[in-house]
Amino acid sequence: MSMRVLITGGAGFIGVHLANQLVRRGAAVRVLDDLSSGDPASLSPSVNFNRGDVRDVPKLWSLLQGVDVVFHLAARVSVPASVLYPREYNDVNVGGTVALLEACRDVGVKRVVLASSATVYGDQPSWPITEDMPPNPAVPYAVSKLAAERYLFTIGRLSGFETVALRIFNAYGPGQPLPPTHAPVIPLFMQQIIGRGSVIIFGDGRQTRDFVYIDDVVDALITAATASNIDQEVINVGSGQETSLLQLVDTICSVVNAHANVIENSEASGGIRHLVADLTKARQLLKYKPRTQLVDGLRKFYEQDARFGARAHAGKALVG
Ligand SMILES: NC(=O)c1ccc[n+]([C@@H]2O[C@H](COP(=O)([O-])OP(=O)(O)OC[C@H]3O[C@@H](n4cnc5c(N)ncnc54)[C@H](O)[C@@H]3O)[C@@H](O)[C@H]2O)c1
Structure with missing residues (x-):
């Protein structure tokens, strides 16, 4: 795989697994992470790690040079913390996404893959949950992820780069953070x-x-970097x-x-x-099949x- 990628939030739980798997598959991987919660110690030495904030557009301009695909994972990720600090969640999760998209437009990136969240669905009258159900976000974290999706598709369409949002359900696996408060x-x-x-x-x-093992999430993310016919799509990623x-x-x-x-x-x-994914669309568009x-x-x-x-x-x- 000769792809050159930037992973924002690449020192976090999902980011480290994604970065290391991409390196194993031969991609050139850059990571941008402010280390507000992540830890780069487990990143492969082949990863080019950069400490910084995803809202720093000049930094993004230089990190995006020569990059084909961006995985946008940088975010504040705690549902209860977002209830306490909604402004912070809006600043980082929405503001960070808009900053990144502006920089992608300026530099000419081909595709952005957003790690969105199943929380955007909120409570639904029926389940398993399909992507066409109207979002019903109930907490600021979910609102911020939905806003990030909308900016992703809007700026991507206006600027001519491809975009896809994976609505990840409850990911788990080795290295998952265990913060003193609001632990998963x-x-x-x-x-x-x-x-x-x-x-x-x-x-x-x-x-x-719907608890989904980290390796399955990483498989879906990597496929989303190259699959055809997924521009402007939201796709569930869970275990089903x-x-x-x-x-x-x-x-x-x-x-x-x-x-x-x-x-x-x-x-x-x-x-x-009830939060459980219908995976029909993921199977069709990403050939996704959870293995664990x-x-x-x-x-x-x-x-x-x-x-x-x-x-x-x-x-x-x-x-x-
Ligand atoms: N883990 C899950 O179950 C799950 C489910 C749905 C969606 N997601 C999404 O996947 C992404 C990664 O989640 P995770 O579980 O790995 O969380 P994580 O907290 O381990 O990773 C997020 C990373 O982003 C970094 N970060 C935060 N603010 C930043 C900023 N302003 N600039 C640069 N870096 C910043 C953190 O330091 C951290 O390393 C997030 O966008 C999250 O919303 C995760």
């Missing part, structure tokens, strides 16, 4: 269950999500499997061989009731991530 459910539950702590579930635990939070806890328990003490906080909102079942993905996460794997090995040493 899978690494959080895994840590709590391994540590014999209590697992607190907001709502009744019967809300469902619906899992309730209670089922998720059970599955993690079976993988890490531990018991969970679940506390349901039914006073708190569990968020969107939840139980297998959780096992890989547990075994490969040093934060959990170290414990697993220590445990095995003790037993035998």
Whole structure:
């Protein structure tokens, strides 16, 4: 693959996996990341890493020279944090997207792939969710991703470059950040269950999500860089499997061989009731087929991530 790419947010969870996979496939990879949450330590040494803000247009002008495809991943990504800091989410997720698109127009990039989010759907009357359902964003993060999509398609169409937005459902896998507040459910539950702590579930635990393993997300992103007939399209990227939070806890328990003490906080909102992807469009346009079942993905996460794997090995040493 002789492609030259820029990944914004390329030191984050999805970005590192994407960058390293692109390097393995022979692409020339540049990364721009302000390290507000990312960490470049796991990037392949072949990646050209640049620290900076995605709103810095002059910096983008120079980083975009010779680039064929941009993967736009830089964003603030926490739903609850966006409720507290909507201005910040608008500044980075919307302002950063517009700055990037202006620079892409100026330099003459061929295609921009946006990492959008399933949260733009909000609650829908039926599921699995297809791309033609009217967006119903319920939190500032979701609004910012929807606005980013609209700017993407508008500026791309006006400026003559190709654009595609992947609406990623709940991605998980090794290296996923576990911040002290607003942590994503899978690494959080895994840590709590391994540590014999209590697992607190907001709502009744019967809300469902579509957990998609990182390798499947990366495959979809890379295909979106080169597939034909996807200009101006939004495409779901999930596993297509619906899992309730209670089922998720059970599955993690079976993988890490531990018991969970679940506390349901039914006073708190569990968020969107059902989020599961219909993958018909992804199959048609990207030949996308998720390869990793939840139980297998959780096992890989547990075994490969040093934060959990170290414990697993220590445990095995003790037993035998
Ligand atoms: N992880 C998921 O389940 C998921 C689901 C749907 C969509 N997405 C989208 O995928 C993208 C990547 O998500 P992730 O899970 O890897 O999150 P992440 O927080 O690990 O990665 C985001 C990266 O963007 C960087 N960043 C933030 N603000 C920046 C700025 N102003 N300038 C430059 N870099 C900046 C951060 O330092 C971080 O490395 C995001 O756009 C997110 O909205 C993720």
